[in-house]
Structures are given as structure tokens and as C-alpha cells.
Amino acid sequence: MSSYSAQRQDLMLRLRKIEGQVKGIHRMVDEEKYCVDILVQIAAVRAALKKVGSIIFEAHVRGCVRDAIARQEDDEVIKELIDVLNRFMN
Amino acid sequence: MSSYSAQRQDLMLRLRKIEGQVKGIHRMVDEEKYCVDILVQIAAVRAALKKVGSIIFEAHVRGCVRDAIARQEDDEVIKELIDVLNRFMN
Amino acid sequence: MSSYSAQRQDLMLRLRKIEGQVKGIHRMVDEEKYCVDILVQIAAVRAALKKVGSIIFEAHVRGCVRDAIARQEDDEVIKELIDVLNRFMN
Amino acid sequence: MSSYSAQRQDLMLRLRKIEGQVKGIHRMVDEEKYCVDILVQIAAVRAALKKVGSIIFEAHVRGCVRDAIARQEDDEVIKELIDVLNRFMN
Numbered sequence: 001m002s003s004y005s006a007q008r009q010d011l012m013l014r015l016r017k018i019e020g021q022v023k024g025i026h027r028m029v030d031e032e033k034y035c036v037d038i039l040v041q042i043a044a045v046r047a048a049l050k051k052v053g054s055i056i057f058e059a060h061v062r063g064c065v066r067d068a069i070a071r072q073e074d075d076e077v078i079k080e081l082i083d084v085l086n087r088f089m090n
Numbered sequence: 091m092s093s094y095s096a097q098r099q100d101l102m103l104r105l106r107k108i109e110g111q112v113k114g115i116h117r118m119v120d121e122e123k124y125c126v127d128i129l130v131q132i133a134a135v136r137a138a139l140k141k142v143g144s145i146i147f148e149a150h151v152r153g154c155v156r157d158a159i160a161r162q163e164d165d166e167v168i169k170e171l172i173d174v175l176n177r178f179m180n
Numbered sequence: 181m182s183s184y185s186a187q188r189q190d191l192m193l194r195l196r197k198i199e200g201q202v203k204g205i206h207r208m209v210d211e212e213k214y215c216v217d218i219l220v221q222i223a224a225v226r227a228a229l230k231k232v233g234s235i236i237f238e239a240h241v242r243g244c245v246r247d248a249i250a251r252q253e254d255d256e257v258i259k260e261l262i263d264v265l266n267r268f269m270n
Numbered sequence: 271m272s273s274y275s276a277q278r279q280d281l282m283l284r285l286r287k288i289e290g291q292v293k294g295i296h297r298m299v300d301e302e303k304y305c306v307d308i309l310v311q312i313a314a315v316r317a318a319l320k321k322v323g324s325i326i327f328e329a330h331v332r333g334c335v336r337d338a339i340a341r342q343e344d345d346e347v348i349k350e351l352i353d354v355l356n357r358f359m360n
Contacts, residue, residue, distance in 0.1 A: 002122035015116040022112055025142075026105040032092035035150035036174050042143045043177040046136050052115075053132045058352045060125035061335075062344075069339045074332075082328045084126050085355065087133040148262045152254075155241075159249045164242075172238045175265065182302035195296040202292055205322075206285040212272035215330035216354050222323045223357040226316050232295075233312045240305035264306050267313040 003063025007055050014052050021045045053088060093153025097145050104142050111135045143178060183243025187235050194232050201225045233268060273333025277325050284322050291315045323358060 004011060025041050060081070068077040094101060112135060118128050150171070158167040184191060202225060208218050240261070248257040274281060295311050330351070338347040 003125055004119070005122065008119060008122065011119045012116060015112060015119060019109060019112045019116065022105060022109045026102060026109065029094070029098060029101045029105060032095065032098065035093055035146050035154060036170050038146055039143055039150075039174045040177065042139050042146075043174070046139050046178075049132050049136050049139075053129055054352065054356055056125050056128055056132075057355070058348065060129070061348050061351065064125060065331075065335075066339050066344065069336050074336065078328065078331050080126055081331065082324065084129045084133070085327070086324055087130065088136075144262065144266060147265070148258065151245075151258050151261065155245075156249050156254065159246050164246065168238065168241050171241065172234065175237070176234055183305055184299070185302065188299060188302065191299045192296060195292060195299060199289060199292045199296065202285060202289045206282060206289065209274070209278060209281045209285060212275065212278065215273055215326050215334060216350050218326055219323055219330075219354045220357065222319050222326075223354070226319050226358075229312050229316050229319075233309055233316075236305050236308055236312075240309070244305060260306055264309045264313070267310065268316075 002059075004056055004059035007059055011052060011055060014048065014055075018045055018048050018052070021048070050088075057085075057088075092149075094146055094149035097149055101142060101145060104138065104145075108135055108138050108142070111138070140178075147175075147178075182239075184236055184239035187239055191232060191235060194228065194235075198225055198228050198232070201228070230268075237265075237268075272329075274326055274329035277329055281322060281325060284318065284325075288315055288318050288322070291318070320358075327355075327358075 002008070021041065022045060025038060025045070028038050028041065065074065065077055065081060068074040092098070111131065115128060115131050115135070118131065155164065155167055155171060158164040182188070201221065205218060205221050205225070208221065245254065245257055245261060248254040272278070291311065292315060295308060295315070298308050298311065335344065335347055335351060338344040
């Protein structure tokens, strides 16, 4: 069982929607739509992915990280957490 | 014809790959894979979308923006450009 | 004369304020204030710097880039622009 | 005592350097230096601030958050953490 079990359905719906948005951008490029309209869509998908990441991140801290701290085995888990956050901020 | 005609095929390939990556993340969530592995994938898709945006942005400046400046009708086009960039930096 | 001459005073005021905010963060760290309060201040300074960058960027497009396009010497200028934008998005 | 006591000197040195960099940008604007050179400096300061934030964030998780979890009083602390991260990602 994952840390995000309770959010699993919500996350899957969000990802399905994001998949549809990416398909939409693909179509816009195919039909040579106006650049700025495409850029606006890309920014929207990036924001939607940030939201998905933020939900998983919160669940991870409340689940895996909390458990690791309770077991006093948190050193690696926290290193990993900082590392993934630094990637995210790019 | 769009500003990104020359990059259209490359962009469509990139977007097809991104669509596959989003499907992969959907599957990872469905199978309750480890949070951090999912976060790494989300960061990768966000980076790939940034690259697509950057290619379209460059084509837009070299195409639409340049044309508008040549016609001395660039006021709105530049406002729009700054606006979309600010969205992108979030 | 620079592209941002008209915004120069506004930019200098913003940067003076940012300098004060950085001094404030230095003091907070020295006095061992609560981590989250410091992180909020850092996020505020980063946002203020983004705003300064956005003003200079707009002036640059309306000034240097427009002039280079008018002289049909825009190839390097646009490459440089895309390059600095990619740095900014990190 | 703060979570970042061990990093306090390092953080203060970094912030002193950032203050100097902001002063340098102020001077560049005053002397009307080339826009792109200023934008590069702003991106560098934003990256340096992100690094300071990342050090404080890691100390916060290893300190305050861990303690709160050990005391089973982590609900508010984690909410606050997610909130400040979302600000940071902008």
C-alpha cells in the first residue's frame, strides 16, 4: 500500500485529464495553431503536473517520511526528499 | 503557416513521447508505486514540456514577433509575450 | 543609453528594497528565527527578483531586440534571449 | 535554538554574498549596463537564494518536522511545509 492510497482516484483523474491536455497540444501543433495559445496550454499542463506532484509529496511526507522518522531510519528518506524537491524546483 | 513549421515534426514527436510518459505515471499511480519514483517522473515530464515551450517560444520570437516589429505593429505582440513568459516561470 | 532607461529609477528602488530584504533574512538567520518564516521571506525575495527580471526583459525586447530586428542583425540577439530565459526558468 | 544551528555560519556567509550581488546589480542598472548581463546576474542570485532555501528546508525537515512527528503533533507542521514549498516552486 502506498502513502497516497486515499488520493489515488483523484490523482488518476487528474493524470487522465493531463493526458487529454497533452493530446490537445499535439493537435494544436499539428494544425499549426498560434504559438502563444500553445504556450498558454503548456503552462497550464505544467501547473497541473505541479499540483499532482504536490499532492504526492504531501502524502509521502505524511506517510513514508513520518514512518521512517518513527522508526528512526529517516536519514536516507530525507536526503531523497530534498533531492527530488530540488529537481522539482527547476 | 505557423512560426514553428520547421520544428513541427520534432515538436509532435516530443509531445507523443510526453503523452506516453503521462500514461506511464498514471500506471505507476494505479499500481501504487513508490512516491519518490513518481515525483522523479513528474519532474522529467515538466522538464520535457519546458523544452517544448522553449522551442515554440524561440520560433515565435524569430517569426511572429520579428514580423510584427518589421511592420511596426509590435506593441500588443510584446505585451502578450511577456505575459506568457510570466506564466511559464511559475 | 540602455533599453531600460525609462524604468531605471523604478528598478533601482526595487533593488534597494530587495537589498534590505536580504539584510533582513541575514538578521533572521543570525537570530535563529523559525525556519518557515525565513523560507517565506526567501520566496518573497525570489518573486521580487523575478519581477525586476521581467521588467528588464520587456525593455530589452522592446529596445535592443527590436533594434536588432530592424537592422536585420537579430540572429545572435535572439539566441542570447532564449538562453537567458532558460536560465531564468530554473 | 533553531533547526539550522549547524548551518548558521554557512547560511550567513551565503546571504552576505547575495547582498553583495544585489548591490552589484543595483550598480549595473545605475550604470546602464547591458540588459542580458543584468538578467544573467539576477538568475544567479535567484539560484543562490534557492540554495539557501534548500539548506534551511532540509534542516527544517531533519529538525522541527522530525521532532513534531516524534511528538505526534505533525499535522500543522506538515501543512505549513507543503504551503511554503508551493510558494517556493513559483
